[in-house]
Amino acid sequence: MKKIIALLLFTNAVFAQKIAKIDSGAINGAAFRIVFPENWKGKLVMYAHGYEFMGSPLQSKNPEWISRMKPFTERGFAVAASDYRNQGLALVQGVDDTEALRQYFVNKYGKPDSTFIAGHSMGGGITIATLENFGKNYVGGFPMCPLAGRIYLQTKKEFDLIAAFNALFPGYMPSLGEILDKNQSTKPVPMNVAFGKAMKIKKEIFAKDSLLAADIADRFDLKPDDLPFALAFGENVLRDIAIKGGGNPYDNTNTLYGGFRDNLQVNQKVERLTANIAQDKLFAQYDRTGNIDKPTLALHTVYDQLIPAEMAIGRYENLIQEKGKQDYFTVKYTDGQGHCNFTEAQTGQAFDELRAWVKTGKKAQAGYIK
Structure with a gap:
């Protein structure tokens, strides 16, 4: 049971980080945190967190959160994340508060060289909804174990x-x-x-x-x-x-x-x-449309006790096919046994494949990540 709790909250790894700066505060009542690695290269990942039980400690207060962002920060990306205005089911607030934070970042630090959006679980759904509605602000999306269907x-x-x-x-x-x-x-x-x-x-x-x-x-x-x-x-x-x-x-x-x-x-x-x-x-606002136009790489485990792959991937793929957007979507999978149970190496490899797709224009190949 402790393992399941860890998977749900994504608190299963701790790594030493070389963080140069942390910016925190609140926008429209939603707390946020932005971390800048020492090797920041002017690039940004907007990160959307997953479902939180009401009354759970906020993401911005979790000392392990920075460590979990290592697949992004070690590659020279700043990471910005909102807590959203409310916990629980917060898909609409997650989209709006993430966009408000992105605007804050641009106004304070300038437009990044490139901006990706990524998220786990419900945050993966927020990632997809953001690409469908605010895709012009991003070069690519990385939804992991996403709440992706309608x-x-x-x-x-x-x-x-x-x-x-x-x-x-x-x-x-x-x-x-x-x-x-x-x-x-x-x-x-x-x-x-x-x-x-x-x-x-x-x-x-x-x-x-x-x-x-x-x-x-x-x-x-x-x-x-x-x-x-x-x-x-x-x-x-x-x-x-x-x-x-x-x-x-x-x-x-x-x-x-x-x-x-x-x-x-x-x-x-x-x-x-x-x-x-x-x-x-x-459910109407920011519900799924399949209308994406930026490279989107979804990462999923072969077994997920909260969001089975058929729901996370199959139903959204149908929407994408209806819109004729297959060229913008690819799926990588791991042998993970549990919700969002990815290793740091698997996350980093999948993110690297997404970045290569964005850089070269050659679609990342779907398939297995060891």
Whole structure:
């Protein structure tokens, strides 16, 4: 479980850094931090962080954050990152606050020789949305383990997972009706509570029926051990959405659930809800279009317990093909086992391939990174 927490927060490595200067402050209520390496070459990476549980320590306060930026700073890039105005699901704020910080950087330090945008997880989604809407300001994008598909569809995965689990293991999780009730989800579950709940669920459901738990996990591209964590994380995301949107944007009255040992049983027992707020209230602004025109290299692991590759890559690739933008998108993958579980060397190699693509105009080749 500690490893999963580390992967979620990207706090799994510490490196000595030669940082010449740190600029910090706040823009429109969003704290930021900019680091300049000693070998700064006038280049910039705008970095977008991933989903943070409400109440988690801010990125700008994390002493390990600078170390995690080593694949960029050791290559002579300054790195600028916003905390965003709010935690949790912050796709819109992430795009706007990252753009505001980029403008601050240009006004204070001048226009960089070249500017890339990069991010992990939800930050990978912010990276893609930024390229779709503010691409003129960048030479390339580096979304890693990205929340890349249409946001409604990706977050409905959490909804469907809990719906199916509750149908087969009733009583271990709150109902979806409770989770998505704006009057009951008054505050997202704190991170320590969510992980504690996951450990309790894991012990109880594996004692009751480990084979059934494994079946549910397999249906949602999860390893059995990761199922309880995915449930707890999904509950937090859905409560966050109910709070920010003021209700439930999901409708599964016409959904036919499949891929289980007994599909009829699941569909007869699953909780059915109708939406009481429109999808566009939370998901329309900066939702995915596939309309990119700058080199974009996505990096993903072969196994991801939070954003499976089919969602992170497959659905966005369909949008790109609809727009005829395939020449601007390539995917590299690693043998990593977990959300954003890349090594420093893998991240650096992928970033180097993106930089070479930008410099030469020759598209980076898709494929495996050791």
